[in-house]
Amino acid sequence: MKRFILSVSFCVLAAIIAFSPSSLVFAETKATQGQVQNQLQVSEKDAIKAVKNFLKHSNEWDNQQLKVLANLYDIEGNLTAYYIVAEKDGKEAGYFISSSTRDKSPVIQGGLGKSPLTQKVKKEISAGNKVYFLGVSALVGYKNENELRKGLELKRQELVTKLKKKKKFKDAEKMAKAQLKKPETSPENNRKWDFLLSDASFQTQSVIVNYIDMNKFVFLNQNLVSFNPETACGPTAGAMMAEYYENLGLGVRGINYYGKATNLVTHLEEEMNTGVTGTWLDDFRDGLDQHFQHNGQSWSTYSLDAEGNYAKVRQWIDGNAPLAIMHQIPFVEWHWQVIVGYRLIDGYPWLSVADPATGSGAWVDYYEVDGYSSLVYTIK
Numbered sequence: 357m358k359r360f361i362l363s364v365s366f367c368v369l370a371a372i373i374a375f376s377p378s379s380l381v382f383a384e385t386k387a388t389q390g391q392v393q394n395q396l397q398v399s400e401k402d403a404i405k406a407v408k409n410f411l412k413h414s415n416e417w418d419n420q421q422l423k424v425l426a427n428l429y430d431i432e433g434n435l436t437a438y439y440i441v442a443e444k445d446g447k448e449a450g451y452f453i454s455s456s457t458r459d460k461s462p463v464i465q466g467g468l469g470k471s472p473l474t475q476k477v478k479k480e481i482s483a484g485n486k487v488y489f490l491g492v493s494a495l496v497g498y499k500n501e502n503e504l505r506k507g508l509e510l511k512r513q514e515l516v517t518k519l520k521k522k523k524k525f526k527d528a529e530k531m532a533k534a535q536l537k538k539p540e541t542s543p544e545n546n547r548k549w550d551f552l553l554s555d556a557s558f559q560t561q562s563v564i565v566n567y568i569d570m571n572k573f574v575f576l577n578q579n580l581v582s583f584n585p586e587t588a589c590g591p592t593a594g595a596m597m598a599e600y601y602e603n604l605g606l607g608v609r610g611i612n613y614y615g616k617a618t619n620l621v622t623h624l625e626e627e628m629n630t631g632v633t634g635t636w637l638d639d640f641r642d643g644l645d646q647h648f649q650h651n652g653q654s655w656s657t658y659s660l661d662a663e664g665n666y667a668k669v670r671q672w673i674d675g676n677a678p679l680a681i682m683h684q685i686p687f688v689e690w691h692w693q694v695i696v697g698y699r700l701i702d703g704y705p706w707l708s709v710a711d712p713a714t715g716s717g718a719w720v721d722y723y724e725v726d727g728y729s730s731l732v733y734t735i736k
Contacts, residue, residue: 396457400424403438403454406462406552413563413701416468420444426477428453428489430538433501437464437489439477448474453489458549459541465492467711467718490536492724494685508536511688518633527636534686551702567697567708568676572603577715581617584625590635591624592712593680593692594644600678606736609650634690637682637730655736662730666705666722673698681709693718
């Protein structure tokens with residue numbers, strides 16, 4: 357029998373540029389483009405409705421109060437999304453990032469429970485900064501676009517220097533050349549909006565959902581199980597996977613072996629070579645492979661590109677195997693989660709993930725995957 361573990365890293369790095377094919381119709385085309393842009397705009401009210409219906413389809417609607425906390429901007433300073441918070445009985449109960457235009461996803465990402473992203477957004481607003489959305493789990497605050505460009509270039513230089521010190525020269529070269537672009541757009545997202553804004557969809561459309569055996573899965577919060585919480589998302593994700601396989605009786609060392617979750621995460625931090633920059637992709641892969649082979653277990657670990665491999669993601673979940681996912685925004689930020697399920701809403705896939713940052717569930721639109729994404733899978 358074969359078991360699989362998969363890790364994916366995500367980054368949003370594509371743009372579509374519209375242009376007029378003929379100067380003879382420039383004025384008309386410009387006016388038409390303005391009309392199209394207005395048609396694509398999404399109001400705060402519709403964004404909130406789409407999130408509400410998404411929660412209903414996910415069987416997670418509990419009469420939460422939804423409101424827009426902040427506007428989110430792209431690297432050119434254009435409004436690109438809304439940061440929506442959920443509250444229940446006056447307490448924070450979740451967050452969602454919903455596009456401000458119909459050519460991007462109505463639910464780019466979101467999760468339940470208190471999120472450090474919400475605290476980050478509030479902090480930037482209090483400082484008088486604009487909040488820029490650069491990709492999944494990547495929010496940064498700056499006064500304006502000039503300060504944004506300077507700040508990101510500084511981050512790039514710092515990361516390249518750290519990678520060279522760790523002798524990751526290929527990764528350093530890749531990050532030195534990486535470019536950030538505006539979020540990807542697609543006319544296909546219109547269908548998602550139509551579905552999530554239609555009340556009739558609850559009766560007329562199908563939603564396909566599948567999870568691994570959640571009775572065997574344990575959620576862990578990196579802020580509670582690590583002495584280095586700011587960089588512990590990778591080892592915490594690995595610990596959740598190890599604990600799951602221990603609970604399935606496959607001989608992988610989990611929490612019971614180490615006495616408590618903190619000891620397991622600390623052990624994985626060493627095996628994954630986690631440092632001040634967090635856990636790099638190959639270190640996660642090699643460390644997880646090393647950990648799963650304790651007790652003489654026979655596991656083999658491999659990497660490949662993630663883009664276009666949703667069928668494989670679904671195959672692993674259908675095989676009752678969790679996946680680790682690394683969302684990577686080049687030279688800005690990366691974050692590890694564990695994929696525990698998927699849902700197809702009107703035929704479009706969202707990943708259901710366990711987020712170490714909150715110790716609870718979250719969702720990510722699968723079509724945020726691009727060429728920077730990577731898969732790591734282990735076969736027994």
